[in-house]
């Protein structure tokens with residue numbers, strides 16, 4: 001028979017009601033008829049149902065020469081129980097209620113934790129239930145409704161206004177606004193048109209759209225989020241090692257203190273054996289560190305779920321602990337601080353010639369700047385020419401043979417011995433100071449022109465950086481771009497410091513350098529080519545694009561492509577970790593204050609603690625730890641408008 005802790009708690013509690021009545025009636029000198037027998041029978045059932053699992057676990061630990069929390073529960077309850085049986089048949093006073101209530105109170109803590117686990121997994125199950133049940137899919141010349149599980153990658157799916165989008169995909173026809181709040185935490189609906197990505201389980205509000213499924217089943221973004229949160233909730237935080245260590249010394253120490261308490265009272269202070277035994281049992285009960293064991297997991301469970309609702313996915317307790325202690329935030333520039341969709345703004349030199357050569361080369365490049373130049377060429381309708389021997393010089397630019405001449409496009413670093421006129425130098429400096437990236441376009445040893453490209457900061461970057469600085473964090477921008485451009489952008493968004501002109505491969509080294517100066521560094525990047533920097537930093541924060549999450553790359557993943565998520569991530573980590581510390585404090589203070597009282601040190605002041613009261617205090621400390629963790633749902637987090 002496998003009963004849940006919650007059920008066991010209620011059964012035991014109901015069985016214990018007669019003993020409770022007797023305890024209340026005691027001061028009025030009323031004795032329940034047949035009380036001893038009633039107490040013996042009900043307590044025996046309670047021991048069998050509720051105490052036995054603790055005894056078994058304690059016995060298993062004892063065989064391995066270990067002692068754990070269950071040892072304390074087992075020793076205290078079995079001493080009270082077996083002594084009471086002995087007392088009953090030798091005509092002495094019984095203490096069945098001590099055994100029963102200590103068991104019930106220990107169970108209360110366990111039941112609360114179980115309840116929290118259930119609630120947490122229910123919340124996740126609810127998230128999965130957000131999925132549509134079926135989908136309207138194009139099959140054999142018409143749209144037909146099929147169950148969700150039968151949808152395959154590549155299917156064309158029609159979604160009408162007010163319906164749920166069944167799986168992840170890309171719109172092929174139509175446009176609409178879509179409510180993505182359940183996945184991103186963003187409450188504003190997002191306008192989407194042909195070519196835009198959609199996420200399963202979000203709600204289509206006003207237009208009919210047709211989209212092509214790209215991810216189904218376990219691969220959808222929602223499934224991945226649920227998986228990640230599940231893992232995070234049951235993960236371990238390093239601070240728990242302290243808890244484990246404390247428990248390891250604690251339990252044997254408590255048993256020794258209990259034995260000493262018994263000996264001192266009985267042998268030196270003139271107490272009867274029964275009185276001395278009750279002091280010892282109280283010591284064991286009050287010292288039971290079950291609240292200590294609840295302190296970290298319950299807070300982690302609430303904190304990681306809360307952050308997921310805001311579009312911040314924290315991978316595990318270790319990341320959360322690190323993130324609570326960050327003093328420096330390093331940002332990648334392109335696509336992180338800026339939108340990442342650069343556009344050509346100025347061309348210096350013979351416009352058509354410069355653009356033709358640059359675009360002919362850039363057509364072969366994957367760099368974001370290349371897309372800007374190729375787009376501009378299309379817009380200006382200049383013809384592109386064939387090139388040969390293309391090669392990209394990482395972090396510098398590109399080279400190729402264009403009409404038998406050496407052509408190149410890139411930063412100062414690619415120029416080598418090309419001659420630059422004073423006029424070009426001045427032009428470049430002027431454009432750079434306007435926060436525009438300047439690339440040089442050259443043939444053999446002459447610079448034939450410049451192309452200025454602008455990538456504007458995201459609207460939220462400035463505000464997010466101001467919030468970080470308000471929290472006393474140092475902000476640094478890391479970029480391969482030129483110093484002047486970097487400084488201009490940094491100035492625009494309020495970044496403290498720039499590290500510019502570095503190669504992509506050097507980014508991780510720059511972070512190590514900061515760490516060697518004693519800084520605790522978070523790196524924020526887009527997760528595509530920043531993997532080494534993300535993993536070198538104490539905390540790697542990877543930005544998602546709102547429809548795709550780079551789950552592997554960072555310890556923290558932001559669902560939205562927005563720096564406000566960084567502020568939220570650091571805030572919730574700090575709040576959760578502080579809550580863990582507070583929980584540990586409360587869990588320990590009960591034991592520390594309780595033990596001397598239970599041992600009878602303050603008998604002179606009339607202050608004592610019976611085993612039942614000790615059990616109540618212990619239960620109360622578990623309850624206060626669990627409630628304190630639940631309060632994290634209510635803690636104020638910047639930018640979280642949703643009520644928990």
Ligand SMILES: Nc1ncnc2c1ncn2[C@@H]1O[C@H](COP(=O)(O)OP(=O)(O)OP(=O)(O)O)[C@@H](O)[C@H]1O
Nearest residue numbers: 333334365367395396397409410411439479480481
């Ligand atoms: N395909 C290219 N076309 C033109 N210039 C290029 C190209 N690739 C690199 N460059 C030049 O090299 C510089 C550094 O490039 P890199 O890719 O390291 O960084 P970035 O994209 O400018 O900025 P960030 O480091 O913030 O992503 C660019 O600013 C540009 O001047």
Ligand SMILES: [Cu+]
Nearest residue numbers: 288289290618
């Ligand atoms: Cu306990």
